[in-house]
Amino acid sequence: MEFLLVLLIGLLYASGTYMMFRRSMVKLLLGLILIGNGANLLIFLVGDINKGNPPVIPRDFSSLQGVYSDPIPQALILTAIVISFGLQAFAIVLLKRVYLVTGTDDLDQLNSDDQDI
Amino acid sequence: MTDPYIILPVLLHLLTAILLIFCWKKVRAQKIISVAGNLVIVLLAFGLWMKVWNLGILTMQGGGWEAPFGITFVADTLSATLMLLTAIAGLAVAIYSCAGITKNRIQYGYFPIVHFLLMGLNGAFLAGDIFNLYVWFEVIIISSFVLMTLGGRKPQLEGAINYVTMNLLASVIFLTAIGILYGLTGSLNMADLSIKIANIENRELVHVTAILFFVGFGIKSAVFPLYFWLPSSYNTPPSAIAAIFGGLLTKVGIYALIRVFTLIYIPDSFLKGVFLFVAGATLVTGAIGALGKTDIRRLLSYLIICHIGYMLAGLALYTEQAMTGALFYLFHDIVIKTNLFLIAGLIYKIAGTYKMSELGGIYRRYPKLSLVMAAVFFSLVGIPPLSGFWPKLYLISESLNSGSYILLASILIASFITMYVIAKLWAEVFWKEPMVVTDLKAAGFDALSNFKKQLLVIPVIALTALTLYMGFGAQHIAVLAERISTELFHHQPYIDAVFEPKN
Numbered sequence: 052m053e054f055l056l057v058l059l060i061g062l063l064y065a066s067g068t069y070m071m072f073r074r075s076m077v078k079l080l081l082g083l084i085l086i087g088n089g090a091n092l093l094i095f096l097v098g099d100i101n102k103g104n105p106p107v108i109p110r111d112f113s114s115l116q117g118v119y120s121d122p123i124p125q126a127l128i129l130t131a132i133v134i135s136f137g138l139q140a141f142a143i144v145l146l147k148r149v150y151l152v153t154g155t156d157d158l159d160q161l162n163s164d165d166q167d168i
Numbered sequence: 169m170t171d172p173y174i175i176l177p178v179l180l181h182l183l184t185a186i187l188l189i190f191c192w193k194k195v196r197a198q199k200i201i202s203v204a205g206n207l208v209i210v211l212l213a214f215g216l217w218m219k220v221w222n223l224g225i226l227t228m229q230g231g232g233w234e235a236p237f238g239i240t241f242v243a244d245t246l247s248a249t250l251m252l253l254t255a256i257a258g259l260a261v262a263i264y265s266c267a268g269i270t271k272n273r274i275q276y277g278y279f280p281i282v283h284f285l286l287m288g289l290n291g292a293f294l295a296g297d298i299f300n301l302y303v304w305f306e307v308i309i310i311s312s313f314v315l316m317t318l319g320g321r322k323p324q325l326e327g328a329i330n331y332v333t334m335n336l337l338a339s340v341i342f343l344t345a346i347g348i349l350y351g352l353t354g355s356l357n358m359a360d361l362s363i364k365i366a367n368i369e370n371r372e373l374v375h376v377t378a379i380l381f382f383v384g385f386g387i388k389s390a391v392f393p394l395y396f397w398l399p400s401s402y403n404t405p406p407s408a409i410a411a412i413f414g415g416l417l418t419k420v421g422i423y424a425l426i427r428v429f430t431l432i433y434i435p436d437s438f439l440k441g442v443f444l445f446v447a448g449a450t451l452v453t454g455a456i457g458a459l460g461k462t463d464i465r466r467l468l469s470y471l472i473i474c475h476i477g478y479m480l481a482g483l484a485l486y487t488e489q490a491m492t493g494a495l496f497y498l499f500h501d502i503v504i505k506t507n508l509f510l511i512a513g514l515i516y517k518i519a520g521t522y523k524m525s526e527l528g529g530i531y532r533r534y535p536k537l538s539l540v541m542a543a544v545f546f547s548l549v550g551i552p553p554l555s556g557f558w559p560k561l562y563l564i565s566e567s568l569n570s571g572s573y574i575l576l577a578s579i580l581i582a583s584f585i586t587m588y589v590i591a592k593l594w595a596e597v598f599w600k601e602p603m604v605v606t607d608l609k610a611a612g613f614d615a616l617s618n619f620k621k622q623l624l625v626i627p628v629i630a631l632t633a634l635t636l637y638m639g640f641g642a643q644h645i646a647v648l649a650e651r652i653s654t655e656l657f658h659h660q661p662y663i664d665a666v667f668e669p670k671n
């Protein structure tokens with residue numbers, strides 16, 4: 052399971068980076084989304100994957116019993132996912148606006164503000 | 169000491185922003201609420217600074233959960249000072265915005281977003297938890313995205329693509345570093361990490377996370393070679409917005425670098441070498457970039473990059489003296505860069521263009537105002553005894569002591585080029601006869617009412633006064649910077665303050 056996740060994370064980072072190097076804005080956005088998902092999975096992976104109990108102390112004990120799952124990576128991923136949803140939604144709207152204003156999705160064409168020295 | 173007072177500036181910015189949202193279309197009400205809110209926050213931040221100065225490091229544990237399990241907020245002298253400067257810059261920009269930002273932008277939520285941005289900055293300075301720092305960074309960037317694109321003109325949108333992409337990428341890298349760090353140590357509290365990271369056996373992975381943090385924060389603070397998003401985006405939004413960005417956004421990246429690389433990681437010789445190279449390259453490339461620019465705000469954008477190099481140089485030399493210089497420069501830079509973009513906005517209001525070739529004759533038309541601006545330019549260049557001079561003195565003497573002659577050369581080159589471009593700017597904008605004789609009555613600044621003129625000029629004068637104080641009262645700032653530097657290098661009190669048992 053761990054090994055599969057490692058491969059998947061590597062693939063997500065690599066393909067995300069590759070997509071970001073493309074000239075199309077849509078591919079750039081896809082790249083950002085892939086890389087973001089890779090980061091989320093990475094936190095999940097390094098937070099120790101096991102089939103543990105919920106991290107709740109039983110009524111009669113004063114400490115955790117047996118194997119339990121660390122809740123923090125899940126909380127971190129949840130936060131990161133919510134934040135990246137917001138940012139990606141903003142980025143999609145931004146790209147749409149840029150496309151409407153400039154009429155192109157080629158990043159190399161976005162230089163109307165450049166000036167001669 | 170535990171003191172919930174420290175979180176008040178953050179809460180008050182949130183409250184002000186919520187109040188502002190309820191006055192969505194009422195432009196006048198928004199201006200009054202924003203300025204009043206900022207005024208109260210300046211007082212609060214000053215109160216906080218006094219408290220920290222007298223009582224030492226203050227902490228707050230979110231929800232009363234003791235460290236390292238809860239979310240910790242820590243106000244040490246560095247945080248408190250930066251919060252005070254942020255509050256002052258925020259107030260100046262809010263006053264300037266009352267006359268400098270058009271009704272349309274205000275009606276589409278300019279002021280609430282500014283307050284969310286300032287809230288994020290204050291939160292980032294207070295965060296004592298690395299994931300919390302990430303969350304505050306996200307608050308900052310989403311607010312800055314909106315500010316950058318508000319208005320939706322073509323150059324703004326094009327610049328925003330670079331800006332958004334690079335910041336999202338920086339966040340992902342930062343998040344990756346946090347993930348690996350959590351996997352290594354099982355903690356997110358910065359004070360706790362400081363203890364635990366020393367005992368990790370897998371040093372290679374620790375170094376990888378250090379580099380990831382450096383790249384992530386490096387993109388945000390626009391260091392070589394990750395700065396190209398800055399000059400392509402900072403010259404597009406209105407000057408009041410560019411002033412907040414130029415004054416504060418790159419500095420929060422530097423703050424994060426200083427915090428992470430003094431508290432959590434202690435740089436080894438390899439990392440110091442990387443810092444030295446990057447600092448020198450940032451100084452030189454930023455300065456060379458500024459050389460050929462004919463647009464005032466593009467020129468200033470490259471100067472921001474160039475001067476980030478000074479702060480990084482302080483971190484790279486990694487001695488208390490050098491850090492004192494870097495911190496002094498940081499305080500000086502926040503005030504002066506905010507002021508420079510406000511001045512660029514004033515020049516635009518007066519002459520209707522940012523192009524140096526078309527500008528000219530401002531000294532003849534506004535001699536007093538020009539003198540105020542001249543004081544700012546001289547401080548930026550660092551003519552003794554003005555404020556740009558003292559931090560460079562620390563940095564130069566430290567790089568001599570440590571034998572980093574290449575860095576020394578970079579610092580000197582950057583200083584000379586800064587002087588050259590500012591002299592050129594002064595000659596072109598203030599002394600030269602204007603190429604196009606514009607109708608003076610029709611120009612924007614003269615047509616404004618007296619009250620609006622003052623709204624634009626008073627923030628500039630106030631920030632200039634603060635800059636002059638930093639120059640002539642340098643001993644006060646030096647004492648402050650030295651105390652912070654000592655706190656950073658001897659961070660046991662910070663750790664003790666976070667882990668202080670509840671009474």
